[in-house]
Amino acid sequence: MRFRPLLALALALCLTLVTACGGGAKAVERANLTYDDIHNTGLANDCPTLPESARGSIPLDGSAKYQLREICLHPSEVYVKGEPANKRQEAQFVPSKILTRYTTSLDQVYGDLKVSGDDLSFSELGGLDFQLVTVLMPGGEEVPFVFSSKEFEAKAAGAALSTSTDFTGSYRVPSYRTSNFLDPKGRGLTTGVEYAQGLVPAGDDFVGESVKRYVDGTGTMELSITKVDSSTGEFAGVFTAIQPSDTDMGTKKALDVKITGQLYGRLEKA
Structure with missing residues (x-):
């Protein structure tokens, strides 16, 4: 009788290992998880899998x-x-x-x-x-x-x-x-300015970073x-x-x- 708790623990460990190693385990577990189970865990970024x-x-x-x-x-x-x-x-x-x-x-x-x-x-x-x-x-x-x-x-x-x-x-x-995105110098496609404040651009050297598209x-x-x-x-x-x-x-x-x-x-x- 005293060996029953130890036997139950061993069986539970075996079942855990089998479930973790099964190919379709991730898909089943993910489907049964709640929002609180997934939130901030990274599980939502994983794809379901299939067994080998x-x-x-x-x-x-x-x-x-x-x-x-x-x-x-x-x-x-x-x-x-x-x-x-x-x-x-x-x-x-x-x-x-x-x-x-x-x-x-x-x-x-x-x-x-x-x-x-x-x-x-x-x-x-x-x-x-x-x-x-x-x-x-x-x-x-x-x-x-x-x-x-x-x-x-x-x-x-x-x-x-x-x-x-x-x-x-x-x-x-x-x-x-x-x-609408502005770079660190306030330049954007539809908003902001097309050049860094303080200097007026002159020549082709300034066109590359200033003209957004x-x-x-x-x-x-x-x-x-x-x-x-x-x-x-x-x-x-x-x-x-x-x-x-x-x-x-x-x-x-x-x-x-x-x-x-x-x-x-x-x-x-x-």
Whole structure:
């Protein structure tokens, strides 16, 4: 009888370990959490996951209409292509530290999925499809950028959603600043002044930082699906995106930013 409490404790520990190691544990736990459970914990920035055993395939009917919904993109690593040390070297992507906390993921992104023969095409329609992120390069430079999936147009080969499906396409990167933003010298696009107070600008040397304009960029992204649950329509995998950084309303040169991370989504009939 005296061993019963010890046995119960051992069983509870085993169940805890099994739950924590299960591939779908995060998705189940996140769905059952309340706002107070998630607030200020960073859990809302994570994407749901699928177990390693999810290796199914979902055949698609060309006459039916589909949508990819609840798409979640969680950046785990960011690289910035900086200037080379000398002209003989090529610029390389260097790993950078993500400074932004808890608000780096895109979530609830959705769009139409069309089947044409042995080809798939995806058109993004909306969702929480952009986030403002800042990273720190090894040399100490901070690089802000807009992580986005706006107007993402991608194609993939095949007539089914499977663990070998890879979507590749381009998307729009909106300006990091809005027209009403003022830089430290009070210069903006629609408000403020166009030059530093005290000196009237003269010549082209002052134009670069003084004249603001709204500049969109273009990024490319690849979504690689590695897990598919045919019973629920869920899929998961990884993504890689390359896009420009912030240009301070067109007054600075954009740097190339490479983002990699986790992917999650769900296939539904429209």
